[in-house]
Amino acid sequence: MYIDPGTGSLIFQILLAGAVGFIYVLKMHWLKVKSFFNGKFARLRRTND
Amino acid sequence: MTEQGVAGSFRDPSGFLFIKDGVLYRQVNSVYRDHYDHLMNSGLYDNLVKLSLLVRHIEASASISISQPAYKVIKPDPIKFISYPYEWCFSQMKDAALAVLEIEKVSLGYDMTLKDCPAYNMQFSKGKALLIDTLSFEIYAENKPWSAYRQFCQHFLAPLALMSYRDICLNQMSRVYLDGIPLDLAAKLLPSKARFNLNLFMHIYMHAASQDKYTDRAPDKKALSRRISKTSLLGLIDSLEHGVRTLKWRPGEDDWYRYYSDVSSCPDEYQDQKKQLVSDWLDKIKPGSVWDLGANTGKFSRIACEKGIFTLSLDSDPACVEGNYLMDSGPGKELMLPLVIDLTNPSPGIGWDNTERTTLWQRGHAETVLALALVHHLAITNNLPLDRIASFFRKICNSLIIEFVPKNDPNTQKLLSSRADIFPDYTREMFEEQFSKFFKIISSSPIKHSGRILYLMK
Numbered sequence: 216m217y218i219d220p221g222t223g224s225l226i227f228q229i230l231l232a233g234a235v236g237f238i239y240v241l242k243m244h245w246l247k248v249k250s251f252f253n254g255k256f257a258r259l260r261r262t263n264d
Numbered sequence: 265m266t267e268q269g270v271a272g273s274f275r276d277p278s279g280f281l282f283i284k285d286g287v288l289y290r291q292v293n294s295v296y297r298d299h300y301d302h303l304m305n306s307g308l309y310d311n312l313v314k315l316s317l318l319v320r321h322i323e324a325s326a327s328i329s330i331s332q333p334a335y336k337v338i339k340p341d342p343i344k345f346i347s348y349p350y351e352w353c354f355s356q357m358k359d360a361a362l363a364v365l366e367i368e369k370v371s372l373g374y375d376m377t378l379k380d381c382p383a384y385n386m387q388f389s390k391g392k393a394l395l396i397d398t399l400s401f402e403i404y405a406e407n408k409p410w411s412a413y414r415q416f417c418q419h420f421l422a423p424l425a426l427m428s429y430r431d432i433c434l435n436q437m438s439r440v441y442l443d444g445i446p447l448d449l450a451a452k453l454l455p456s457k458a459r460f461n462l463n464l465f466m467h468i469y470m471h472a473a474s475q476d477k478y479t480d481r482a483p484d485k486k487a488l489s490r491r492i493s494k495t496s497l498l499g500l501i502d503s504l505e506h507g508v509r510t511l512k513w514r515p516g517e518d519d520w521y522r523y524y525s526d527v528s529s530c531p532d533e534y535q536d537q538k539k540q541l542v543s544d545w546l547d548k549i550k551p552g553s554v555w556d557l558g559a560n561t562g563k564f565s566r567i568a569c570e571k572g573i574f575t576l577s578l579d580s581d582p583a584c585v586e587g588n589y590l591m592d593s594g595p596g597k598e599l600m601l602p603l604v605i606d607l608t609n610p611s612p613g614i615g616w617d618n619t620e621r622t623t624l625w626q627r628g629h630a631e632t633v634l635a636l637a638l639v640h641h642l643a644i645t646n647n648l649p650l651d652r653i654a655s656f657f658r659k660i661c662n663s664l665i666i667e668f669v670p671k672n673d674p675n676t677q678k679l680l681s682s683r684a685d686i687f688p689d690y691t692r693e694m695f696e697e698q699f700s701k702f703f704k705i706i707s708s709s710p711i712k713h714s715g716r717i718l719y720l721m722k
Contacts, residue, residue: 216402216411217276218380222483223475224414227461230474232409232465232496239499 418444463507
C-alpha cells in the first residue's frame with residue numbers, strides 16, 4: 216500500500232473488529248430468520264386466498 | 265505527438281494518468297500486474313462496471329507507455345467534467361460515500377479490497393458516483409485490516425457529519441485538508457449531541473483518540489499483527505454504511521424558497537417567455553456543452569439537458585444544488601452535473617505546486633454560458649464593473665445567453681435597499697456598450713411583464 220493507513224487507525228480497527236463483526240453476524244442471522252418467516256407467511260396468505 | 269503526465273497523478277507506484285495527443289490514458293506498472301489481472305479475470309471488473317460503480321476502460325497498446333517498467337496501458341472512458349468534494353452538495357457526498365462502501369463490499373466477495381479511497385477517486389457520471397481509479401484495488405490479504413479505513417473516515421464520514429450536525433458550508437474544509445478532515449478537528453467542531461450517534465462516536469471520536477495516542481509512539485507491533493477476519497471487515501463496512509445513511513440534511517424553508525420568493529413578483533408569462541427564448545437560442549447555437557451560472561435549482565439547465573446537451577449547473581447556494589441534484593429524473597437528467605460554486609470565489613488550484621487539483625476553469629471550457637438573473641448580483645452585490653464582468657464571460661465561453669436586470673427591477677431594488685446607489689453606470693446602454701467590446705450581440709428580446717432583457721451574444 217502506498218498511503219499511510221495510520222498506526223492509530225489500524226489499531227483502532229483491530230480493536231473494533233470483534234464487536235462490529237459480532238453485530239454483523241447477528242444482523243445477518245436476523246435477516247435470514249426474518250426472510251424465512253416472511254416467505255412462510257406469504258405462502259400461507261397465497262394458500263388462504 | 266505530445267504527451268504529459270497529469271499533475272495530480274503521482275503518488276501511487278501502481279501507475280499514473282497521462283495525456284497523449286489529447287487522449288487520457290492510465291499506465292499500469294509492472295508492480296501492479298497480479299492485482300490488475302485478478303481484477304480483470306475474477307469477474308470483479310465486469311460486475312462493478314455493470315453496477316455503474318467503476319469506470320469502464322479498454323486496453324491500449326503497451327507501446328504508448330511513457331515510462332518503464334509498464335505492464336499495460338488502459339484508456340478509461342472520459343468523465344465529462346471532473347469535480348471535487350468541496351464542490352459537491354450533501355447528497356452528492358453521501359452518494360459517493362455509499363458507492364465507496366458498496367465497492368469495498370463487492371470487492372471482498374472477489375478477494376479484493378480498496379487500498380485507498382480518497383474522495384478525488386470518485387466522480388459523477390450520468391448522475392451517479394463512480395470510481396475512476398482502476399488501480400485502487402489490491403488482492404485481499406487474509407486477516408489484514410482495511411488500509412483505506414482512515415481515508416474513508418477523513419474524506420467522507422467527517423465532512424458528512426460536520427455538514428449534517430454543524431453547518432452545510434463545512435464541506436469547504438475539504439479544500440484546505442487535501443487528505444480529508446483530521447478526525448481530532450472534526451471531533452472538536454461537532455456538537456456534543458453527535459457523540460450520541462454510536463457510529464460517529466466510534467469512527468470519529470474514538471478513532472481520533474486512537475490516532476492521537478499513537479502519533480508519537482513507536483508502532484505496537486504485537487497489536488498490529490493481530491488478525492481481523494473478513495466477517496469483521498464486512499461488519500466494519502456495514503457499521504460505516506449505517507453511519508453514513510443516518511446522516512441527513514434538510515435545508516430550511518428560507519433556503520429552499522429564497523429564489524422562488526425572488527421571482528414570485530414576476531408572473532408565469534415571464535418564466536414561460538424566458539424558457540422559450542433560451543430553448544430557441546440553444547436550438548440556434550447547438551452547443552456541445554452549457555454552463556448555467558447561478559443556476560439555482562436548475563430550471564433552465566434542464567432545458568439544455570432535454571436537448572441532449574451536457575450541462576454544468578452551478579450555484580453558490582448548497583440548498584439549491586441539493587434540490588437540483590435530488591430532483592426526480594426527467595429526460596436528460598444524466599446529462600446534468602449540479603455543483604456548489606461561488607462565482608466570485610471559484611475553486612482555486614490546490615495541492616502540491618497548486619496543480620494537484622485544478623481551478624474550475626482549467627477543467628473545462630463552456631461552449632455556451634447561461635447567465636440568467638445573475639448580472640445584478642455580480643454588479644451590485646459584488647461591486648463588479650460591467651467591463652470586468654464582460655471580459656470574464658469572454659474568457660470562459662464561446663457564446664452567452666445573459667439577462668440584463670435593470671436598476672428599477674424589484675430584485676435589484678432589494679439589493680440596493682440598505683446601501684448607497686454608487687452604480688451610475690449600471691444601465692442598459694452601458695451594459696450593451698461594455699459587452700459589445702467583447703461580444704457580438706446577435707439577438708436581444710425584452711421579457712414581457714418585466715423590465716428585463718435577454719441577450720444572445722457570441
